[in-house]
Every structure is written in structure tokens, then in C-alpha cells.
Amino acid sequence: MLLWLTLLGLWNGAICNRYEAADAIQHAIFGEDSGTIEATDSPDEDSATASASAMASGAMDEATAASQTQASSRSTTRAGTSGAQTAHLMMATSHAMSHATTRPQRAQNAQSSRRRSSAAYFASRRRRSSAAHLVHRPRTEHAAQPTITPFRQGQKWSGKSYSFSELSQMNVKSAPSQQGKFYRPRVFESVPVVEPCQAVKCHLSMAVMMDSSGSVGAENYKKELGFVKTLLQILAVKAEDVNLKICVGLISYSTDVHVEVDLCCENSICRIVDQFSDRSRLVYRDGSTNTAGALKVARQMLQGPASFKKVALLITDGKSNTGGSPVTFARRMREQDGIQIVALGVTNDINEHELKGVSGNNLVTKIDQFDEFHELANLLLQANKVSSNQNFDFMCHRDKSTYKDTCERVMTEEQKALCEWGEWSNCVRTEDKCQETRSCKLNGLDITKESVECECPPCPAGQEKVDGSNACVMCPPGTYKPDGSDADVCVTCAEGTVSSSGATRCFTEFDVVDSSGHSIVGAGEGLLLYMGGTVCDDYFTDQAAAALCRKMGRPYSGASFRNGLIGWALQSSMDIKMDDVRCSSEEWSECTFSEYENCGHREDVLITCKDAEVEITYPLLRPLEVGHIISVSANYVDDSTSKFSVNIVGDNDLTLLHVDFRPFNDVIVLNNYDRGWQTEIRSPFPRSNFGDGGMFTVSIEVLEREYKVSFNDVEIARRFPHRNNRSGANKVVLKGGSNGFEWLNVEVPTEPRPWS
Numbered sequence: 087m088l089l090w091l092t093l094l095g096l097w098n099g100a101i102c103n104r105y106e107a108a109d110a111i112q113h114a115i116f117g118e119d120s121g122t123i124e125a126t127d128s129p130d131e132d133s134a135t136a137s138a139s140a141m142a143s144g145a146m147d148e149a150t151a152a153s154q155t156q157a158s159s160r161s162t163t164r165a166g167t168s169g170a171q172t173a174h175l176m177m178a179t180s181h182a183m184s185h186a187t188t189r190p191q192r193a194q195n196a197q198s199s200r201r202r203s204s205a206a207y208f209a210s211r212r213r214r215s216s217a218a219h220l221v222h223r224p225r226t227e228h229a230a231q232p233t234i235t236p237f238r239q240g241q242k243w244s245g246k247s248y249s250f251s252e253l254s255q256m257n258v259k260s261a262p263s264q265q266g267k268f269y270r271p272r273v274f275e276s277v278p279v280v281e282p283c284q285a286v287k288c289h290l291s292m293a294v295m296m297d298s299s300g301s302v303g304a305e306n307y308k309k310e311l312g313f314v315k316t317l318l319q320i321l322a323v324k325a326e327d328v329n330l331k332i333c334v335g336l337i338s339y340s341t342d343v344h345v346e347v348d349l350c351c352e353n354s355i356c357r358i359v360d361q362f363s364d365r366s367r368l369v370y371r372d373g374s375t376n377t378a379g380a381l382k383v384a385r386q387m388l389q390g391p392a393s394f395k396k397v398a399l400l401i402t403d404g405k406s407n408t409g410g411s412p413v414t415f416a417r418r419m420r421e422q423d424g425i426q427i428v429a430l431g432v433t434n435d436i437n438e439h440e441l442k443g444v445s446g447n448n449l450v451t452k453i454d455q456f457d458e459f460h461e462l463a464n465l466l467l468q469a470n471k472v473s474s475n476q477n478f479d480f481m482c483h484r485d486k487s488t489y490k491d492t493c494e495r496v497m498t499e500e501q502k503a504l505c506e507w508g509e510w511s512n513c514v515r516t517e518d519k520c521q522e523t524r525s526c527k528l529n530g531l532d533i534t535k536e537s538v539e540c541e542c543p544p545c546p547a548g549q550e551k552v553d554g555s556n557a558c559v560m561c562p563p564g565t566y567k568p569d570g571s572d573a574d575v576c577v578t579c580a581e582g583t584v585s586s587s588g589a590t591r592c593f594t595e596f597d598v599v600d601s602s603g604h605s606i607v608g609a610g611e612g613l614l615l616y617m618g619g620t621v622c623d624d625y626f627t628d629q630a631a632a633a634l635c636r637k638m639g640r641p642y643s644g645a646s647f648r649n650g651l652i653g654w655a656l657q658s659s660m661d662i663k664m665d666d667v668r669c670s671s672e673e674w675s676e677c678t679f680s681e682y683e684n685c686g687h688r689e690d691v692l693i694t695c696k697d698a699e700v701e702i703t704y705p706l707l708r709p710l711e712v713g714h715i716i717s718v719s720a721n722y723v724d725d726s727t728s729k730f731s732v733n734i735v736g737d738n739d740l741t742l743l744h745v746d747f748r749p750f751n752d753v754i755v756l757n758n759y760d761r762g763w764q765t766e767i768r769s770p771f772p773r774s775n776f777g778d779g780g781m782f783t784v785s786i787e788v789l790e791r792e793y794k795v796s797f798n799d800v801e802i803a804r805r806f807p808h809r810n811n812r813s814g815a816n817k818v819v820l821k822g823g824s825n826g827f828e829w830l831n832v833e834v835p836t837e838p839r840p841w842s
Contacts, residue, residue: 250327288332291390291396316463319359335350337380337384357488375402385419429447429451545574566589593615593618627647633674644699650690713787
């Protein structure tokens with residue numbers, strides 16, 4: 087018994103949900119009065135289907151026959167059944183006992199309901215009971231009518247939802263235009279902008295928002311489309327019966343919102359329905375549920391044309407999870423624009439509070455699953471006595487219009503006369519003409535513009551005027567026009583510099599600069615530039631560095647590179663103008679490169695142009711002893727030489743003493759080996775010590791317990807190697823000599839004495 091009652095409640099709730107959804111859609115769109123839906127005996131499922139099919143075909147005799155079949159089914163059920171029919175029996179018996187005295191009246195009402203118009207078919211609220219089916223009764227005089235809130239600007243509305251018969255009495259040419267400011271989404275909202283079309287006039291404007299989010303799925307989306315298609319067919323047939331002009335727009339939404347059919351294009355419903363058969367249109371897109379975004383597009387659509395009635399139908403299978411809450415925005419649509427919103431939820435996962443807030447209704451309009459779209463469509467077909475296979479097809483056979491995907495927005499002359507003109511713009515060059523422009527606004531929207539000719543301003547930087555015309559063209563390569571110049575012609579680049587088309591300055595084709603952007607003279611690491619921009623390190627090698635140093639006339643035999651930053655402020659202000667440098671030799675003519683790049687500035691090439699270092703070895707013919715002096719003379723030419731050093735080396739090429747002069751950063755580095763490396767950095771040791779290209783001498787004297795290092799006979803350091811190390815010394819190695827530096831004279835102990 088408990089299981090039967092549970093199944094009974096679930097089945098009865100699903101039926102009630104379906105009828106309430108149909109009633110809400112019927113009232114909002116067709117504006118017709120409904121009846122109060124009460125519970126009655128449960129019909130057999132097959133009989134209900136037969137009745138729906140009969141109503142869908144519009145044949146009253148078949149509907150009557152189905153009704154008789156329904157009565158016969160009830161009698162059969164009372165006689166005794168099993169399984170699912172037993173549940174029907176219990177529901178019918180229970181309700182029959184509680185309403186036995188009203189059976190004649192219900193029969194009379196059922197008969198009269200077939201003669202009433204579709205306005206009396208559905209109820210506006212649900213009465214829960216333990217019974218299983220529904221019957222119609224006329225709405226009482228005290229039943230509440232839905233209202234449309236007037237515009238803030240004072241637009242007068244009738245205060246009720248216009249029925250089709252009422253709309254048919256109105257002249258569409260007098261449909262009211264948008265009175266308040268048009269809504270325009272901001273850039274960060276990422277929803278489509280729909281331009282208004284106030285010259286378009288309709289009795290009814292309707293925007294349908296279809297949920298194509300990931301939770302819907304492709305198959306259920308097809309069912310959703312099938313329901314919308316049937317709804318449009320009903321709308322078209324009923325509109326033709328009373329000669330109404332209906333404007334329809336379709337919107338699909340998931341994470342993004344898409345305008346599927348533009349309401350302002352005034353496509354006939356026949357041509358809109360054709361789009362449901364085009365596989366390239368109305369496609370399923372997957373994603374999140376951006377309900378607020380869909381409402382923002384629908385509001386723009388419905389503000390567009392002039393209409394007596396505006397309806398937005400929102401279909402969703404859950405709650406919004408991106409784009410923000412839709413409730414506040416929906417309230418503005420209702421209160422400021424007079425838009426009726428029907429929010430139809432599908433499945434039990436919907437956010438009831440959100441749907442109530444969107445529709446402004448305390449009753450949640452829903453169906454329990456996507457499969458019920460078919461039954462919901464059948465209910466609307468029955469209520470409106472429309473057969474999509476006959477009435478609609480016959481009507482569309484006479485429709486010779488074509489479908490328009492996009493259309494021009496037009497304002498009426500009366501509307502243009504009411505707009506407010508703004509200020510003139512600055513004089514702007516357009517091709518070979520110069521014009522000032524101003525716009526005229528209506529309700530905050532630019533609706534028309536006018537232009538007048540003006541005196542042309544100078545051509546922009548990097549451009550010059552064409553002879554005999556006001557048109558501007560790019561400066562040709564080898565010329566430039568700087569920012570702020572009022573000249574009408576470009577200037578030729580100075581000798582040794584180049585430029586590309588449209589340049590605002592000339593550059594040395596290749597250059598090496600420091601962190602301040604100043605060219606580096608001689609050796610030293612710097613940022614490699616090409617045409618005033620940086621070079622990316624993709625495929626770059628030391629061979630490419632040598633080729634470029636050689637092309638620039640710089641020392642190149644010891645050229646090298648690395649990538650990185652030398653000055654972010656400098657590099658970030660430049661474009662990357664060269665990439666993918668490949669060289670097969672140290673000749674630039676045998677290199678290739680690309681001016682397309684896919685790099686960041688941390689990949690910029692930093693290049694060092696220098697000659698290869700010279701290494702000279704002098705053997706010691708005897709062990710070093712106290713009093714021995716090693717003397718080295720050299721001629722220093724270039725103060726940007728990377729470095730040079732004097733080294734005492736022992737067995738297994740172990741460096742016993744290393745004196746490293748680094749004039750480019752004013753230091754000396756001293757290293758010696760005494761059971762491990764001992765390092766000392768002497769700073770400052772100014773490069774001015776070397777004089778201007780003068781000769782200098784470095785001497786190393788062997789003392790009892792240390793080495794004394796002197797520069798031009800002035801002691802600069804003492805190092806203390808292990809005393810056993812000095813007896814192991816067997817050669818002096820000189821390193822350096824790049825960029826004009828040269829060793830002149832070397833003196834080492836040469837007196838032959840027996841090794842001890």
C-alpha cells in the first residue's frame with residue numbers, strides 16, 4: 087500500500103507540474119483566461135495519449151471518441167486489474183468516493199469545455215490531492231490576473247496580459263516604442279550587443295532562451311528544440327487566425343550567449359521553423375549556465391522593436407553558475423520594460439528561489455524531465471486546437487518570404503526628429519577626405535550622424551601626403567617622419583642608418599647597446615638590436631654572434647652570446663624584430679632569419695664582440711726558489727678588454743697562482759692553491775692605472791713564505807701558497823690579448839740548476 091501511494095504521489099505531481107507549466111506559457115503568450123484545474127479520476131495512459139493525438143489533429147469527433155474510450159477504460163479498471171492498472175484503480179476509486187455527488191456536474195462541464203475556446207483549458211494554480219487526473223472548470227470572477235508593471239517613464243499599459251483577440255483590435259502602426267534608455271552590456275560582461283530597431287512594429291515580441299549547457303546534453307537539447315518548434319507553430323497559426331504580426335528571436339546559452347535568430351529581422355515563423363532542420367544552426371554548445379547573460383541579450387532584443395506586448399521565455403535545467411545572479415536583472419526587465427518572463431524549469435535540480443525571482447511569480451513553473459516536453463507540447467496543441475501537421479504546413483505553403491540572418495537597423499523619421507545633437511568631433515582624415523562628425527542620440531542611443539568637410543590636419547607620424555590629394559601614405563623604406571612633425575613629406579635617413587616602411591625614426595641596422603640604450607664601443611656585453619628592436623635567441627649560436635659582430639665591424643673571433651635582460655625598462659619598450667637566426671659560417675651573407683617572432687624579452691640576445699683570447703705558455707727550466715722573479719710586460723690598448731691573467735701552473739695543470747686583471751670593472755682577482763682554492767678580490771683597481779695605451783709590467787717575486795705581486799713596481803698584493811707548491815711549479819701561462827691587447831715581454835728564471 088505504501089509503495090502504491092508513493093507512486094501515486096509522484097505520478098500525480100508530474101501531471102500537475104506539466105499542466106501548470108502549460109498554463110503559465112498559455113497565459114503569458116496568448117493572454118487567455120484559464121480555468122481552475124481540479125482533480126478527477128485517472129484515465130488509462132493509452133486513452134490519454136489517444137485524446138492528445140485527437141486534439142492535436144484538431145478533430146473534435148476524435149476527441150469525443152477518445153473521451154468515450156476514457157470512460158470505458160475507467161469501467162474496465164474498476165472491474166479488476168493488476169500491476170500498474172491496479173494503481174490506477176486505487177486512485178480512481180478513492181477520488182470517485184470523495185466526489186460521487188458531483189459526477190453529473192463534472193460530466194456537464196466536460197461537455198461544455200469542448201465548446202469553449204482554448205482560454206478555458208488551463209489553470210493558473212495547482213490544487214494537490216490524492217487523485218490522478220484533471221478536469222476544467224471556469225475561473226471565478228475573483229481569480230487574480232497577472233499584471234505588467236508600467237514603465238518608469240510613464241508608458242501606460244492596460245495592467246493585464248493582452249489576449250490575441252485584444253491585440254487584434256490594435257493597430258500595429260501605433261505600437262509604443264521604447265521610452266526609457268536602451269540597455270547596453272558593458273565590455274567585461276562578454277555578451278552580444280543587439281542593436282535596436284525601433285522602426286520595426288509588432289503586436290507581440292517574444293524572445294526564447296534555450297539552455298544548451300553541459301548538464302542538458304545533446305539529446306535533451308534536441309527535445310528542448312522540438313518543444314520550441316511546436317510552440318512557434320502554435321503561435322504562427324493562432325496569429326494568422328486574428329491577423330497579428332509576431333516578432334520572434336531565439337537565443338541559446340551556456341557559458342557564452344548566442345543570438346540564433348535576430349528578432350529585428352522580422353522573419354516569419356515559417357522561415358524560423360525552417361532553421362530547426364538546418365544542422366549548421368541551433369547547435370548544441372555545452373558549457374556552464376549563464377542565465378543572466380541570456381536575459382541581457384533577451385532584454386536588448388525586446389527593447390528593439392515597438393510592441394504592445396513583450397514576452398521572454400526562459401528554459402533551464404538547473405541554476406545559473408556563471409555570469410552572476412539573474413534575479414535582479416530580471417526584475418528590471420519586468421519593472422522598467424514591461425517584459426513578461428516565463429521561467430520554465432526542467433528536472434528537479436532547478437533553483438526554485440532563482441526561478442521565482444526571475445519570473446516574479448510565487449509558483450515554480452517546471453516539468454520533471456526532458457521527456458515531458460512532448461506531453462507539454464501536446465497540452466498546448468490541445469488547448470489551442472492546432473495541428474502542426476495540417477494548419478501550420480498549409481499556412482507556410484503560402485509564405486513566400488526568405489530568411490534573413492542579419493538586417494539593417496532603422497529609425498523612423500519621427501524618432502529622428504526627437505533626438506539630441508552632440509558636439510562636433512575633431513577633424514578626422516578618412517581616405518582622401520577630412521570631416522568633422524556629430525551624432526544624434528535618442529534615449530541614450532546614437533541613431534544618426536552627420537558630417538561636414540574640414541581642413542585636413544598633418545599626416546600622422548610615419549606618413550606623408552600624396553601629391554595632389556589629402557590622402558596619407560606610409561613613408562617608404564630609407565625615410566622617416568618623427569612624432570610631432572607638421573611636415574607633409576618624409577625625411578631621408580642619414581648615411582649609415584636605415585628604416586622600414588612607415589618609420590618614425592632611422593636606426594643603425596645592427597647595434598649593441600648598454601642598459602641605457604647607448605651604443606657600446608669596442609668589446610663588452612650589450613643588447614643586440616636590429617632596426618631599433620631586439621633579437622630573439624631561437625636558433626642563435628656563437629657563430630651567428632661572430633657573423634653579426636663582423637658585419638658591424640667589431641672584433642668577432644671570440645664573439646659569444648647569451649639570452650636575458652640587461653635593462654627591463656629599455657627592452658620592454660622595444661619590439662622584437664628578428665627571430666630564428668641561422669648561420670652556416672661567420673659571414674652574415676650566409677645567414678637567414680625571420681621577422682616574425684614568438685618570443686618574450688627574456689629571450690633577447692645579449693652579445694659580446696671580441697677577439698679570441700691568446701694563451702701563451704713559458705716552461706720553467708728549474709724549480710722556483712726564493713728571490714726568483716717572473717716579469718711580464720704588455721701594451722694595453724682597449725679599456726673594454728674582457729680580462730687578462732698571469733698564471734703559475736704545476737703538475738697536472740694545477741694552477742698554483744692566478745692573477746686576473748679585469749679593467750672593464752676595475753678589479754683584480756687573486757687565486758692561489760693551498761690545500762684548496764683561496765680567493766681574493768681587490769677592488770678598486772681603476773682602469774686608469776693602465777694609462778692611455780701605455781706599456782705596463784706585472785711582476786711576481788718569490789719570497790720565503792709568499793708571492794709578492796707588483797704592478798709597475800708598486801706592490802699590490804701578497805699571496806701565501808703552501809711552500810711545497812712552489813717547488814712543483816713547471817710553467818707560466820699568460821691568457822688574454824683580445825681587441826688589440828698584446829703581450830710584449832716575458833722574463834722567467836732560466837738558469838739551469840739540478841732539480842732537487
